[in-house]
Amino acid sequence: MRMLGLASLPAVNATLNAACTILLILGYALIRRRRILGHRICMLSAFVCSVAFLVFYIYFHTHAGIIRFSGQGWIRPVYFVLLVSHTVLAVATLPLVLMALSLALSEKFTRHRRIARWTLPVWLYVSVTGVVIYWLLYIAYTPVGAPALQSFLTFSLFWFPV
Numbered sequence: 764m765r766m767l768g769l770a771s772l773p774a775v776n777a778t779l780n781a782a783c784t785i786l787l788i789l790g791y792a793l794i795r796r797r798r799i800l801g802h803r804i805c806m807l808s809a810f811v812c813s814v815a816f817l818v819f820y821i822y823f824h825t826h827a828g829i830i831r832f833s834g835q836g837w838i839r840p841v842y843f844v845l846l847v848s849h850t851v852l853a854v855a856t857l858p859l860v861l862m863a864l865s866l867a868l869s870e871k872f873t874r875h876r877r878i879a880r881w882t883l884p885v886w887l888y889v890s891v892t893g894v895v896i897y898w899l900l901y902i903a904y905t906p907v908g909a910p911a912l913q914s915f916l917t918f919s920l921f922w923f924p925v
């Protein structure tokens with residue numbers, strides 16, 4: 764039971780990244796139409812998704828260990844470029860997101876807008892690549908996991924045969 768919970772976390776994390784992407788795009792569309800309350804709700808919800816992702820991600824990897832990518836050939840460098848750029852930008856975007864949020868919540872909207880215009884594309888890149896990395900690592904190719912994850916690997920091969 765505990766194993767099934769751990770095994771489902773990568774899919775939960777990919778869903779959180781996908782939800783974050785949709786909320787960011789919706790939030791941007793809303794502010795372009797001057798719908799401030801809708802924009803506020805979408806951006807705060809995107810932030811909650813990203814925080815939940817971070818908590819689950821750390822929990823998963825402290826319990827499951829490292830999951831290795833098994834793809835060979837041209838896809839291998841593509842995967843690692845995505846993974847490194849995703850990780851570096853995820854770290855870089857955190858202070859930007861916190862700054863954009865705190866400026867908005869303290870109603871310093873001119874400064875909020877200046878920072879948020881940089882924050883939004885970087886945050887979007889991080890959440891979209893999060894979904895792509897999940898798909899490459901767990902679905903498109905058979906993941907090579909730590910022994911603790913064997914039941915997850917069986918589970919994913921059952922549902923997503925490749």
Ligand code: HEM
Binds near residue numbers: 803864882
């Ligand atoms: C970190 C989360 C957020 C991001 C990434 C973000 C993103 C953005 C972006 C990109 C713009 C500029 C839109 C344009 O080019 O016209 C903007 C404007 C704005 N945002 Fe946010 N936003 C966030 C959170 C919030 C929150 C929580 C509020 C609360 C009310 C808010 C209120 C506004 C307002 C009022 C503007 C218009 C500012 C102006 O035109 O002077 N934002 N936001």
